[in-house]
Amino acid sequence: MKQKNPTGTVLYTIEQTIKEYRKISQKNIGKIVSDITVDQCLLLIILDKNSNYSQKEIAELIFKDNASITRIIELMVKKNYLTRKINELDRRKFNLEITEKGKKTIELLSPIINKNRQNALDGLSQDEMEFLDKILTKIILNCKK
Amino acid sequence: MKQKNPTGTVLYTIEQTIKEYRKISQKNIGKIVSDITVDQCLLLIILDKNSNYSQKEIAELIFKDNASITRIIELMVKKNYLTRKINELDRRKFNLEITEKGKKTIELLSPIINKNRQNALDGLSQDEMEFLDKILTKIILNCKK
DNA sequence: CGAATATAATTGATATATCAATTATAAAAA
DNA sequence: TTTTTATAATTGATATATCAATTATATTCG
Numbered sequence: 001m002k003q004k005n006p007t008g009t010v011l012y013t014i015e016q017t018i019k020e021y022r023k024i025s026q027k028n029i030g031k032i033v034s035d036i037t038v039d040q041c042l043l044l045i046i047l048d049k050n051s052n053y054s055q056k057e058i059a060e061l062i063f064k065d066n067a068s069i070t071r072i073i074e075l076m077v078k079k080n081y082l083t084r085k086i087n088e089l090d091r092r093k094f095n096l097e098i099t100e101k102g103k104k105t106i107e108l109l110s111p112i113i114n115k116n117r118q119n120a121l122d123g124l125s126q127d128e129m130e131f132l133d134k135i136l137t138k139i140i141l142n143c144k145k
Numbered sequence: 146m147k148q149k150n151p152t153g154t155v156l157y158t159i160e161q162t163i164k165e166y167r168k169i170s171q172k173n174i175g176k177i178v179s180d181i182t183v184d185q186c187l188l189l190i191i192l193d194k195n196s197n198y199s200q201k202e203i204a205e206l207i208f209k210d211n212a213s214i215t216r217i218i219e220l221m222v223k224k225n226y227l228t229r230k231i232n233e234l235d236r237r238k239f240n241l242e243i244t245e246k247g248k249k250t251i252e253l254l255s256p257i258i259n260k261n262r263q264n265a266l267d268g269l270s271q272d273e274m275e276f277l278d279k280i281l282t283k284i285i286l287n288c289k290k
Numbered sequence: 291c292g293a294a295t296a297t298a299a300t301t302g303a304t305a306t307a308t309c310a311a312t313t314a315t316a317a318a319a320a
Numbered sequence: 321t322t323t324t325t326a327t328a329a330t331t332g333a334t335a336t337a338t339c340a341a342t343t344a345t346a347t348t349c350g
Contacts, residue, residue: 006191006206009262011166017281018160019208020288026308046151052347056298058207061151063164068337070300075335092298117154122287124280132280133155135273136162142267142336143165171338181306201328213307215330220305236330237315296347307336312329319324 014136025116040076041065041113043108044124047082047098054093081105159281170261177253184209185221186258189251192227192243199238226250 007014025038042062043101047053049123053061059069076082087093098106121129150157170183187207192198198206204214218241221227226247232238243251266274 004206006194007187007262009266010274010281011163011262011265013278013281013285014166015163016208017284017288018156020285021156021159024288039336042152048245049151049334059306061149063161064336065297065338067301068335070334090298090346110163117152117156120156120284120287121154123283129155129282132277133158135164135269135277136158138268139162139265140158140165141164142265143169145320184306196336199328209306210308211329212331213305217307235316239329277317292350293332294347294349296345298345299343301340301342303339303341305337308334310332312331313325314330315328317324317326 021116021120025113025119028112028116029109032112033105035079036081036105036109040072040081041105041109043072043076043080044098044102045110045113047096048103048106051095051097053096054087055096058096066077155222166261166265169265170258172256173257173261177257178250180224181250185217185226186250186254188217188221189226189243189247190255190258192241193248195253196240196242198241200241203241221247228281 021037029036029038029041039062043058046058046061055069055073056066059066064072073082073084077084080099083097084094084100085097087095124132167183174181174183174186184207188203191203191206200218201211202285204211209217218227218229222229225244228242228244229239230242232240269277
């Protein structure tokens with residue numbers, strides 16, 4: 001089944017892929033928890049693994065800039081997913097903590113997220129995924145130099 | 146050179162790839178024309194190939210929703226890249242036309258865009274790109290079903 | 291130490307994304 | 321032809337993206 005591609009480059013397909021994946025992911029997440037986005041959920045999961053991340057580090061991990069992170073976290077605090085306290089060791093930073101609601105949300109949504117990933121990658125062999133990753137990493141390096 | 150990947154899936158790498166590509170593309174475009182974005186430029190190029198596209202069709206081609214396209218086009222008309230007139234055959238639609246400024250911009254930026262693409266895909270063989278496209282298309286279909 | 295520099299985060303302005311509701315028009319059905 | 325349904329685009333509300341400027345704090349260097 002041929003896809004339209006007005007640019008004729010695989011870069012278009014890459015973009016299309018990630019958009020489709022995000023769309024279905026958000027849809028599935030929304031069925032379980034209505035007031036959270038894919039990225040907010042990823043942020044929770046990342047913080048859950050290491051609660052010492054600064055906002056700046058989180059921004060890098062989920063490919064957002066600091067300004068966006070500031071506002072996303074602000075909303076998540078307002079929605080009671082996170083708490084934020086000044087880091088007394090470095091008062092420029094904040095300590096972020098996941099609330100009970102946040103923890104429950106992770107429990108609820110982790111299986112959904114895994115299912116989303118599995119579904120998206122369904123039918124791909126380990127080799128194919130590794131190859132994919134390798135080529136993409138090459139492109140990333142090309143873009144960085 | 147290993148990349149960090151907090152999710153452990155190639156989907157993360159896909160997202161990273163497109164973000165890096167867009168970043169460098171925007172940077173290179175901005176050196177030549179300061180008031181245009183990657184997507185606006187793609188929109189011009191698409192319209193240049195077929196001036197009969199409706200806003201809805203354009204939206205699908207560049208993965209945006211109608212509301213975004215309405216506003217993007219509004220800005221592009223304001224910046225004098227496009228003109229917009231009601232389509233008398235179907236008064237729900239508009240005829241979009243590229244202005245002289247728009248045409249000049251395409252001429253200026255087409256080589257840049259090609260260079261961006263070439264640079265990003267530098268060192269990839271034809272086979273690798275085809276394989277990449279094939280795998281990604283598989284993922285897209287997985288997400289759509 | 292104190293000045294200069296660097297870093298983390300915020301803020302403001304503007305553009306874009308997303309969803310739902312609305313408007314205008316066209317096409318289909320009764 | 322009138323009513324119903326479908327389609328194209330807009331609008332409003334809110335979230336996010338991006339860039340530049342700013343604030344507060346830390347670090348470095350003379």
